[in-house]
Amino acid sequence: MTRIAFSKKGYAKYISHLDLNRCMQRIMARAEIPIWYTQGFNPHPYMVFSAALPTGICGERELLDIKLVDPPEYSVLLERVNEKTPDGISFLEIYDSDRDFKYIEKAVYRLEISDDNVPMFDEFIGRDSIPVVKKTKSGEINIDLKEEMQIKKTGEIDGFTVYEIIAPCGNDRNISPALLSAAYEDKTGQKSAVSLTRTAFLDNKSVIFR
Amino acid sequence: MIKNIDSVLSSVSKPSWYIGTELNSVHKSKDNVHTRVAYCFPDLYDVGMSHLGMKLLYHMMNERDDLWCERVFAPNTDMEEYLRSTGTPIFALESKDELKEFDFVAFTLVYELSYTGIANILDLAGIPLFAKDRSDDMPILLAGGPCMCNPEPVADFFDVIDIGEGEENLNELFDLYKKCGKNRNEFLERAKDIRGIYVPNHGQKQKKVTRAIINDLPNVYYPDKLVVPFAQVVHDRISLEIMRGCIRGCRFCQAGIIYRPYRQKPVERLKEDAIKLCKSTGYDEISLLSLSTSDFQKLPELADGLKEYCIPRKISLAVPSLRIDNFSKEISDEISSIRKTGLTFAPEAGTQRLRNVINKNITDEDIERSCKIAFENGASAVKLYFMIGLPTETDEDIIGIAKTAEKVVDYFYKYAANRSRGINVTISCATFVPKPHTPFQWEAQLTLDEIQRRQELLKSSITSKRVHYKYHDADTTVLEGVFARGDRKISGLIQAAWRLGCRLDAWSEHFDFSKWQKAAKECGIDFYSYTARKRPFEEELPWSFVDSGITTDFLRRECEKAYKEETTPSCAEKCAGCGVNKLCKGDVCP
Structure with a gap:
């Protein structure tokens, strides 16, 4: 599993959890990150957040798990994706992790x-x-x-x-x-x-x- | 910047509507620009952010280095309450500055029921609503959008009204503002010379204002990025405008007139624009936008080209606004191969006779043929758009609506590949509102009682359980009719109704007709004198001074043909001589 650590600060703290999910999908699409889609009747990109951050609270190091198809070098990925985030959201680190959020x-x-x-x-x-x-x-x-x-x-x-x-x-x-x-x-x-x-x-x- | 922005944002239920830092929102330094524009949409964020025109002009204006255009939307009720109770002025989303600090406060007016939004936003900005009450140090009030083909109901509010296509003349307008060195009087006087610009409250009234028209649509500006909202909005996808105007000439349709001439964009340009927009927004859906998408000659070629890019990236393609008479197997395949959607058609009237009157040139055979294709391909939901109250309509025409819908149910059982899924047919029924610049601009609109009687008649004519009937409130239709063909007296009505608490009238949960009736009484206005009165052809209409390019002779000819139940072929088949080509350079018409 690929884990992303990101921060959510400034006005971005007012983005609700549901909206953040959609926003992340669009960041990935903009950065052309080859994200893995669930294989169902209605495929959607696989993304799991550590825990919902209540609207109005900043996050200094939030965690998000994704699955990648043919993952490029993480350092390249990090640079690419940070060009595509809206103000207030930054990706801090991308790494492998198998430790479940539970x-x-x-x-x-x-x-x-x-x-x-x-x-x-x-x-x-x-x-x-x-x-x-x-x-x-x-x-x-x-x-x-x-x-x-x-x-x-x-x-x-x-x-x-x-x-x-x-x-x-x-x-x-x-x-x-x-x-x-x-x-x-x-x-x-x-x-x-x-x-x-x-x-x-x-x-x-x-x-x-x- | 207004104070305590954090307490504002943490007090409302949808703070992300007001933070202004969405992807692709434009942020500049106010010290580095000459002109600041607060661009307002007088309804809620999720509606305004669904409107292509506003997004397009927002990005176009911001292409200029000397100008910063920011967005403002009507506040939701909780935000309004907060602003009023704390004495906080309404602010532009990007800079969070109050509106008084701007050079221009501009409004885009897309539907009439948003007019109280103008009064509310200006009040929350501390800017007087009427131009005559504003001092020279106030921002210049600018309006545009399709409603401005009859600007008179709101003309008392604005300093400058842009009639027609803003891409064509806005840059000229802002160049002039710069040239005049912010000298308001000089600017207003000289703005009158720009085509499409109406200056309603400065000096002599212009005798004629000619609509601004883009001559070279294939090469005109189209944004390569769009602001992507955080919160979900009504149309949350890429809108790709594939053409402007419509060849059909339905006699009730204002858009079919005021977006003439018919101009298609080249497939190559569209593909390029679409790919740029996908890359810059990250959206997973593209919607092809036009008045009648299946009339786009190279639709299969465009769809194939887009699919090549979209399918590997899981981007879906939506193709709304299809016509029944040229809906083909190919088009059906294009849609279903990407995502299966319900089918929507607009027969508009329930009998062939009335369809001839309105020049909706489709036949019962067209409907059957289209349904056959759709049902054979697995569609199980059909939505049909109709209108009631069209000129010459009889009870037989109303009953015909129910019959048409029931025939669609029969076609399903005749043609469907899988009958077990069942069929849902929805009739969505609007009430006809005569609109300026159409062949029916002189017609009478139904009264409230008559709208309700005909709605009931239609309801009782439906026997199939498979058919569902949806209709609009009759009273909003009456008000829409008043605004559509209103004159300058209407501005007082808008202010009076707003004072009585009318807001967000396009939302049924906010709309309160009794307040409007009370306001009308205060202002001595009789709604029916605007809506229910048939005007003689010779009458000087409030919008007669607006030259849409389409001649009054043509409109009258079309109206007389309607009474004789005669149809007019589409522009693609034969020129009907509407006159618009005289306003354009070169050969623009099909």
């Missing part, structure tokens, strides 16, 4: 918030529990973000304070940190006070999955 259990996120909001935010995440309602296909469930996520302050850049969040991101359990920022914004009435970036995936031993 071994991903968690994801690491970077949360940035402007310094003047930090006292309020610290108070918010310092509470004993942060109950939120998560909408799923089978209805709404109540969860406590304090139990689901690890949140820690890691540093500061240019008037922003940075936190690291580790949250479940697997087939069985997936908790988006957007729930945290939405709950905070709801509480404080602020709009888009928080920016989020997914930086890495982790396996069950908390080792970076690549």
Whole structure:
């Protein structure tokens, strides 16, 4: 299997997962990448994403598996494909991997918030529990973000304070940190006070999955 | 650039409609251009981004180094709510600058029900709707598109209206703007000398404006790239325009007149354009675009050429707008070898008599022959387009629609290779709206009650369970009729209706006829005086000053022939003397 690591930043964070799928197909077609098609009644290019990135969250290193017919040199491919991506999407690395995405259990996120909001935010995440309602296909469930996520302050850049969040991101359990920022914004009435970036995936031993 | 763009984008359900960084979108530095154009489509993104004309002119304008053209679409309701509640102005997608900063705010007007979109976008931009209310430091308001063959209903809003084919005269217009050094008055005065340009609110009214026509279509600009939306839009594919104009001369059809003369593009050029577009967009479908694709003489050659490129790359070819009378086994094969699609035909009327009246020169035998080919090749869905309310229509003609559809069902059981799949025949029925510059421009349109009566009659005439009937709301049709043949009084109606909350009227979930009725009352406008009144041939019409190239004599002759149920052969068979060749250089007609 050919694995692509790519980033999705800037305005591209507003491209939904479904639209990203279509966008990737078109990038491959533009770059004339010989991608393998499923052999069904309605053939479509084989593409599997590691985990859907919620709309509005940046991705620093997202993963996508494809199958190639007669794969050219990966370094050539990388150059060719990067000429064809829209603003905000870049391919970082192309490599072989046989490790299935099902071994991903968690994801690491970077949360940035402007310094003047930090006292309020610290108070918010310092509470004993942060109950939120998560909408799923089978209805709404109540969860406590304090139990689901690890949140820690890691540093500061240019008037922003940075936190690291580790949250479940697997087939069985997936908790988006957007729930945290939405709950905070709801509480404080602020709009888009928080920016989020997914930086890495982790396996069950908390080792970076690549 | 407007403030807090992130909070705008994270507040709406479809943020990718507003990010402006789609593949092939054009980004320039505003300091490096002389002229900035905010090009607006007064309806939602997914409709506007499906419209070829806008994409074509967007790329054509951006070919100029001295100009940056950006896109604006009508905001969806959630976006409008956000903009209004936060006092944020509407912005152009590429730069996210507000519209007041532009030299031109241009609108493309493709259907009449988008007119309130003009009022809404300008209001959200803080630009007064009426030209008389705007100061000289405001952008120049420009309009174009097929609706502008009768510009009067919106003429009070605009400074410059481009009538005809923009590829022909837009560059001249922007050259003039540069030459005038942004001097507005000089620009407006001199713009009147450019063919196709109407300056409705500056100085003396022009006595005649002649439609701009591309003389050399085979060599005219066609984009080698198209903006590829992230979100799925209505027509999410490459549109390849293969010809312009139509040889047929159906008497109700405005497009058949205002895109004359009939001009085909050479197969070689089309193949080149198609391949460039495939490479630059990554789309997996090409749709051949024209008013009547099966009239394209070299269609099999073109399809073969395209297939050679498309099949190995899994790109499919769509061939819409086929006619019943020249649908052939070859064409059917071309379509089905790439992807099997349902079949769509437009008999337009249910009896031979009425088809003769409208000059839709197809016969029952044509329908049977085409269905035979299609069914033998495995088609199991047929869509038939009809109109009700055509001039001289009787109840017998309405019942004929149902009979025609049921005959198609019978043909299926007679000819189909595999009958077990069953057949679905859909009748899609629009109500006839008399349009300017057509032989029926003087005709009366049905009233609401009569539209509904005839719709009911048709519904009750269908007995087969295989036939499904779809029809448009009668009230939108009435409004369309008011706009189509409207005069300057209509601009007040548009503003009044917009004030009452009318938006996105082309969407049934937004359209509210009662508000339009209320607005009409406020403005003292009687809809039926525009729609239901038959005009004498001698009457001066609001669009009489627009010279489409087609003479009034010709239109009148065609109308009189219609009453006598006489047909006119296609341009390919015999010239009917419409007059358009006098506006063109050389021998353009077939």
